[in-house]
Amino acid sequence: MRDRLFITTMLLPTVVLLLLFYGYPIFDNLKISFTDLSLLGMKRGGNWVGLANYRELFRSGDLGHILFNTFIWLTATSVILRLLIGLGIALLLNTRAMKLLRLAAVSRFALLIPWATPPIVAVVIWRFLLERNGAVNEALIKLGVVDHPIAFLADMRTVWPSLVAIMLWNTVPLIALSLLSSLQTVPDEYYEAAELDGATNWQKFRFVTLPFLMPAMLVLGLMSVFWSFNNFVYVWLATGAGPGTYTNVLATEVYLKAFIDFRLGYSSAIGMVMAVIMGAFGILYLRLVARQQLEETL
Incomplete structure (x- = not known):
C-alpha cells in the first residue's frame, strides 16, 4: 500500500503537467469548435453553435478531395515508399561488398545530411531545384528526357509526386x-543454416531477414503515419496548398480557415477531427509497442 502511495505521489506532478500542457x-479547442469564434472577434468571444461546424465540415464539397490528398498522397503513398526505399537502402548498406569496401560508414554519414536538414530548409532547396530554370529541369533537358521545362510544383500532373519526393x-x-540497426542484430548463424539447407537469396530474405525486420517496420510505419498525416510544412511551403487548392490537406485547411478566413471555430472542428484520427493511430501504436515488449520478455 505504501509503495503504491509513493509511486502515485511521484507520478502526480507529471500527470498534472501533462494535463496542463496537453489536456x-x-x-x-473542443469548446471553441462548438462556437462561431472569429479571429477578428476574439475579445467578444464566439456564439454557441453546437454541431454546426461539424455538420458544415462533413457536408463540404471539398472534404472528399482534402481527405483523398491527406490519406492517399500525404500519408499512404509517402509511408509505403518511405519504408520500401528505406528497406532497400538498409539492405544495400548491409551487404558484404559495402563492408569489404568500407563504404558503409561513409554511406551512413551521407544519409545523415538530408535527415539532419530542417524540413523548411529542405523545401526551400528543392523549390529552387525544381523551378523551370532549376537544376533538375536543366539536367532533364540536357539528357534529352524532356524538350521543355516542367513546372514541377505548379503542374497538377507533377505536383504531388514532387511533394512526395x-x-x-x-x-x-x-x-x-x-532498419540497418535491426538488420545488424540478425545472427549470422541463421543465414549459415539457411545456406546449408540450400536457400536462395530471396528465401533467406523472406524467411530469415523479413521476420526480424517486421516488428521494426511496423513501428516505423506507424510513426511515419504520425509524421505524415498532420504534416503542414512540406505542403504549405512547397505549394501553398496549390495550384489553387489542388494539394490542400487537413493541416493546411486548418490554417486556411483560421488565418485566411478567420474562422477559428470551424478550424477547431477540423483540428478535433484530426485529433480523433491521430488518437486512433496512437492507440494502435501503443498496443503494438506493448505487444512487442511482451514478446521480448517471454
Whole structure:
C-alpha cells in the first residue's frame, strides 16, 4: 500500500503537467469548435453553435478531395515508399561488398545530411531545384528526357509526386538507418543454416531477414503515419496548398480557415477531427509497442 502511495505521489506532478500542457489545450479547442469564434472577434468571444461546424465540415464539397490528398498522397503513398526505399537502402548498406569496401560508414554519414536538414530548409532547396530554370529541369533537358521545362510544383500532373519526393529525401534516411540497426542484430548463424539447407537469396530474405525486420517496420510505419498525416510544412511551403487548392490537406485547411478566413471555430472542428484520427493511430501504436515488449520478455 505504501509503495503504491509513493509511486502515485511521484507520478502526480507529471500527470498534472501533462494535463496542463496537453489536456487543457485539447479541451479548449473542443469548446471553441462548438462556437462561431472569429479571429477578428476574439475579445467578444464566439456564439454557441453546437454541431454546426461539424455538420458544415462533413457536408463540404471539398472534404472528399482534402481527405483523398491527406490519406492517399500525404500519408499512404509517402509511408509505403518511405519504408520500401528505406528497406532497400538498409539492405544495400548491409551487404558484404559495402563492408569489404568500407563504404558503409561513409554511406551512413551521407544519409545523415538530408535527415539532419530542417524540413523548411529542405523545401526551400528543392523549390529552387525544381523551378523551370532549376537544376533538375536543366539536367532533364540536357539528357534529352524532356524538350521543355516542367513546372514541377505548379503542374497538377507533377505536383504531388514532387511533394512526395521532397518528403522522402528528408525522411527516408532515418528509416534506412533504423532498419540497418535491426538488420545488424540478425545472427549470422541463421543465414549459415539457411545456406546449408540450400536457400536462395530471396528465401533467406523472406524467411530469415523479413521476420526480424517486421516488428521494426511496423513501428516505423506507424510513426511515419504520425509524421505524415498532420504534416503542414512540406505542403504549405512547397505549394501553398496549390495550384489553387489542388494539394490542400487537413493541416493546411486548418490554417486556411483560421488565418485566411478567420474562422477559428470551424478550424477547431477540423483540428478535433484530426485529433480523433491521430488518437486512433496512437492507440494502435501503443498496443503494438506493448505487444512487442511482451514478446521480448517471454
